[in-house]
Amino acid sequence: xxxxxxxxxxxxxxxxxxxxxxxxxxxxxxxxxxxxxxxxxxxxxxxxxxxxxxxxxxxxxxxxxxxxxxxxxxxxxxxxxxxxxxxxxxxxxxxxxxxxxxxxxxxxxxxxxxxxxxxxxxxxxxxxxxxxxxxxxxxxxxxxxxxxxxxxxxxxxxxxxxxxxxxxxxxxxxxxxxxxxxxxxxxxxxxxxxxxxxxxxxxxxxxxxxxxxxxxxxxxxxxxxxxxxxxxxxxxxxxxxxxxxxxxxxxxxxxxxxxxxxxxxxxxxxxxxxxxxxxxxxxxxxxx
Amino acid sequence: xxxxxxxxxxxxxxxxxxxxxxxxxxxxxxxxxxxxxxxxxxxxxxxxxxxxxxxxxxxxxxxxxxxxxxxxxxxxxxxxxxxxxxxxxxxxxxxxxxxxxxxxxxxxxxxxxxxxxxxxxxxxxxxxxxxxxxxxxxxxxxxxxxxxxxxxxxxxxxxxxxxxxxxxxxxxxxxxxxxxxxxxxxxxxxxxxxxxxxxxxxxxxxxxxxxxxxxxxxxxxxxxxxxxxxxxxxxxxxxxxxxxxxxxxxxxxxxxxxxxxxxxxxxxxxxxxxxxxxxxxxxxxxxxxxxxxxxxxxxxxxx
Numbered sequence: 001x002x003x004x005x006x007x008x009x010x011x012x013x014x015x016x017x018x019x020x021x022x023x024x025x026x027x028x029x030x031x032x033x034x035x036x037x038x039x040x041x042x043x044x045x046x047x048x049x050x051x052x053x054x055x056x057x058x059x060x061x062x063x064x065x066x067x068x069x070x071x072x073x074x075x076x077x078x079x080x081x082x083x084x085x086x087x088x089x090x091x092x093x094x095x096x097x098x099x100x101x102x103x104x105x106x107x108x109x110x111x112x113x114x115x116x117x118x119x120x121x122x123x124x125x126x127x128x129x130x131x132x133x134x135x136x137x138x139x140x141x142x143x144x145x146x147x148x149x150x151x152x153x154x155x156x157x158x159x160x161x162x163x164x165x166x167x168x169x170x171x172x173x174x175x176x177x178x179x180x181x182x183x184x185x186x187x188x189x190x191x192x193x194x195x196x197x198x199x200x201x202x203x204x205x206x207x208x209x210x211x212x213x214x215x216x217x218x219x220x221x222x223x224x225x226x227x228x229x230x231x232x233x234x235x236x237x238x239x240x241x242x243x244x245x246x247x248x249x250x251x252x253x254x255x256x257x258x259x260x261x262x263x264x265x266x267x268x269x270x271x272x273x274x275x276x277x278x279x280x281x282x283x284x285x286x287x288x
Numbered sequence: 289x290x291x292x293x294x295x296x297x298x299x300x301x302x303x304x305x306x307x308x309x310x311x312x313x314x315x316x317x318x319x320x321x322x323x324x325x326x327x328x329x330x331x332x333x334x335x336x337x338x339x340x341x342x343x344x345x346x347x348x349x350x351x352x353x354x355x356x357x358x359x360x361x362x363x364x365x366x367x368x369x370x371x372x373x374x375x376x377x378x379x380x381x382x383x384x385x386x387x388x389x390x391x392x393x394x395x396x397x398x399x400x401x402x403x404x405x406x407x408x409x410x411x412x413x414x415x416x417x418x419x420x421x422x423x424x425x426x427x428x429x430x431x432x433x434x435x436x437x438x439x440x441x442x443x444x445x446x447x448x449x450x451x452x453x454x455x456x457x458x459x460x461x462x463x464x465x466x467x468x469x470x471x472x473x474x475x476x477x478x479x480x481x482x483x484x485x486x487x488x489x490x491x492x493x494x495x496x497x498x499x500x501x502x503x504x505x506x507x508x509x510x511x512x513x514x515x516x517x518x519x520x521x522x523x524x525x526x527x528x529x530x531x532x533x534x535x536x537x538x539x540x541x542x543x544x545x546x547x548x549x550x551x552x553x554x555x556x557x558x559x560x561x562x563x564x565x566x567x568x569x570x571x572x573x574x575x576x577x578x579x580x581x582x583x584x585x586x587x588x589x590x591x
Contacts, residue, residue, distance in 0.1 A: 004320055006560050042558055047353040047506040047534065052558050091560065220346050222355060223557040225320070227313035229333075229359045230348035239341045240362070262345035264493070 004094060004225070009065065011086040019144030020071040021114075022080035025064055026088050033060035035122035036216060036249035039092030040224035041067065041079060049075040051222050052091065056118035056193070056248065058148065065090065068117040068148060094224045098191060098214055098249045101126040106133040108187040108211075109156070110178050110202050112194025113140055116148050118216055118248070119193055123155040132188075133157050137181065139174025139194075143167040175201040182209050189214065192252070196261035203252035213252040217243035219262050234259035294328060294549050294581060296526050297449030297474025299411045301328035301383060301549060304581050305539060305567040308530050308553030309334055309387035309413060309453070310359065312563075314373040316380070321560035325381035327567065328549055332369065334389035334415045337399050339365035343420065349486050349495040354505025354532070355554060356484050358420040358498030361389055366402045378408035385451065389415040391423040393438045397445045404446035412448050414438065414473075417455035417480035419502045429455040429480070432467035443472030451528065453477035454519070456508075461515050462522030469523045477528040477551065478515045482508055504554045506532040513545045520546025520586055534562060536569025543584035 009026035016022045026041075033039075035057070042052035053075045059066035069080045082088065098118070101107065107126055109119040116138050126134045134155070139162040140146045146161055146168055153159045161169025162177050170177060175198055182190060182205045192202035193216035206213035219231035226245035234256035235241045241254060294301040306329040312318045315330035324330050342362025349356050364372070369386075377384050386403045390396035396414065403409045416429035416438060428434050435452070443450055452468040454461060456479040465476050481502025486495040494500075512531025520527045526549070529542030534555035542550045555562040574581055 006321055040558075049350060050352075050354055050505050050554075050558065051350050089559065220348050222348050222357070222554065223311075223560075225317060225560065227311060227317050227333075228348065228357070228554075228557055229310075229313075229342060229362050230346075230357060232342060232345045232347055232362070234344075240345070264346070264491070 004092060006089070006091045009088045009090045011082045011084055011088060012064065013084065014082050016080065017147045019142070019147065020080070021147040022069045023058070023147070024067045024069060024079065024082060026067070026090065027064050028090070029063050031060065031063045031065055033057050033065070033093035034097030035125050036098035036118050037093040037095050038224065038248060039065060039067070039090050039094065042075075042089045043078055043082065044087065045075075045078065051075075052089065052224070053079065054221055054224055056216060057093065058117035058120050059124060060093065060121065068114055070114045091224055095244055095248045096246065096250070098122055099189075101129040101131050103130040104132040105189065106187045107131055107135070108181060108190045109134065109136045110174060110190065110192040110194070110198075111136065111138045112174050112198040113145060115194030115198075115216065116152065119191065120148055120151055120155060122191060123152065127155060135159070135181070135187070137162070137174050137177045139163070139177070141165065174198065175205070178202055179205055182206055182211060184209050184211050187211060192216070196263065199252070200257035203255070203257055206252065214249055215252045215255065216249055217241065217247035217255070219243040233262050296411065296451065296528070296549065299383070299449040303328045303567055303571070304543065304549035305563055305570065306385065306528070306549055306551045307331050307556065307563050308551035309415065311553040311556050314369060314377070315382055315384065316373055316376045318556070318560060319376070319380055322564045323380075324377075327382070327563055329383040329385045329410065330377070331385040331413055331551060332387050333363050334361045334387045334418065335363055335366045335369050335399055335403070336361060336389045337366060337395050339363065339368065344497045346496050347498070348501070351484065351486055351503065351505070352507060354503055354507035356486055356496055356501035356503055357481070358496050358501035360420050360498070361418055366399045370402065370406050374406060374408050383410050384408055385411045385413050387413045387415050387453075388442070389418065389424060393441045396438050397441050400442045400446050404448050409448065411451055412442065412446065413451040413453050413477055414442060415453055415480075417453050419455070419481060419483045419500070420498055426455055429464070430458055432464055435464060436467045436471035439468050439471035439473050449474045451475045451477055453480055453530075454515075455480050456482045456511055456515055461518050465519045465523045469525045473525060475526040475528060476519055476523065477530050478519050478547075479512050479531050482511065504532070506534055506538075508532050509538060513541055516542055516547045517545040517588070533566060536566050536573060539566050539570050540573060540584060543581070544586070544588040546586040548582075548585050
């Protein structure tokens with residue numbers, strides 16, 4: 001936490017991958033982080049895109065940060081095209097990391113899409129910490145959506161890949177594979193990172209099996225360091241967690257998974273706020 | 289040289305660069321990135337009598353050269369601020385402007401009174417212009433009579449410097465400003481965010497759950513500069529320019545339009561050191577020109 005900094009990093013390496021992915025390594029002397037932490041990254045873009053982009057660290061240490069980028073808009077398009085020696089503004093490391101790995105601890109890591117990034121970092125550090133097992137389930141829509149598959153295979157004690165179209169690994173969803181593997185006798189902790197519905201399903205499976213489950217929260221965020229209050233995620237029992245400062249890594253039980261993906265305006269909110277109504281305030285209403 | 293300080297009511301700022309409410313948390317979050325005592329002031333997130341959980345997500349989205357937000361004034365409440373945040377601000381030596389929000393005049397007064405009793409709160413900024421709440425907010429800031437009521441009630445209740453933060457969406461901002469000053473406001477912050485809307489064309493859904501949100505960032509700066517200009521012509525009270533200030537040139541522009549001080553807002557999201565960089569750039573500019581900060585205020589050339 002105290003080592004957080006806003007600083008300039010230099011791009012050391014960028015590898016573009018099929019499917020609109022890129023892996024970028026950027027360096028700044030002394031940089032280190034814990035698995036689960038993230039950075040806010042921006043290039044010299046003038047005033048547009050205006051905001052930095054959040055990335056869970058796919059690896060960090062020895063003055064280097066590794067980012068997995070999927071092109072989804074203007075900012076990520078620019079970041080996926082950086083050249084060696086380009087400068088990036090990086091704020092971090094930010095947020096709450098995954099819980100420490102105990103010697104002999106058996107981990108089941110479940111990643112969907114770019115959600116695999118912090119799990120690669122965790123798998124590598126877990127191996128170093130003497131984990132008893134680090135099994136990874138890694139799912140994507142097609143084989144091109146498994147850009148870190150070779151790294152995962154190298155870092156894990158066991159890896160299962162799933163694709164929705166069957167173009168690599170098992171055909172199906174990563175949650176199907178997880179349903180077969182989540183077992184209290186085989187693991188001490190489940191860690192999930194990916195789309196909301198995936199994490200909700202894993203959280204449910206782990207709870208049913210009586211297994212401790214950590215998830216990595218994702219939400220639209222402007223600042224990443226707890227001041228914009230944009231990255232609200234519905235909390236179990238009411239109110240909100242902030243992905244950047246309460247998380248990203250949180251115990252799955254702290255999240256209201258039934259509330260629906262906070263990244264999507266719900267149909268309910270759409271119908272309740274007609275064009276003539278004053279802007280709504282959920283807080284004001286719930287406070288009463 | 290630039291050492292006269294900036295007078296805002298009874299408050300004397302060491303320099304004209306502050307943070308804007310809602311963009312630096314309670315001020316302490318920024319202390320990890322810069323010495324907050326070096327800024328003119330830090331302005332807190334809007335504080336209400338009771339904690340508010342805020343609006344449902346998504347609360348923000350990016351727009352060209354800016355962003356929309358509908359946070360809904362989520363905050364820990366004035367008691368928790370005084371107990372958990374203020375001691376660290378005091379210890380850091382920061383000049384603190386507490387942003388005050390209420391759904392009623394009485395709530396504004398209660399929050400103001402609670403803050404006025406605490407050492408380390410140097411001024412109050414009344415948020416009568418939040419576009420994202422159902423009660424309070426714009427309902428006060430767009431009606432000159434109600435604006436005067438809430439301003440006078442707080443003015444009569446506390447000895448602190450009272451700053452009123454005006455909304456941009458009004459036919460006659462000068463009349464609004466006069467109304468606040470006549471009711472006892474020491475200064476005016478100009479402006480809050482402008483209501484905007486963005487739609488995802490694939491899902492056909494608004495990109496924030498509140499449907500509309502407040503637009504901020506460099507995209508709105510020309511509007512803020514114009515409003516600062518109009519308000520500074522309408523009233524003698526100092527004006528604090530807010531809206532899209534990201535670089536020192538933006539601060540200088542605000543001051544030439546009539547602002548005695550500026551607030552750096554959403555620029556801090558991208559760069560937490562932005563307020564400090566704006567300040568050091570502005571200080572260098574004044575040094576090079578051989579002028580005081582005050583020499584910039586309202587010095588736009590219209591000849």
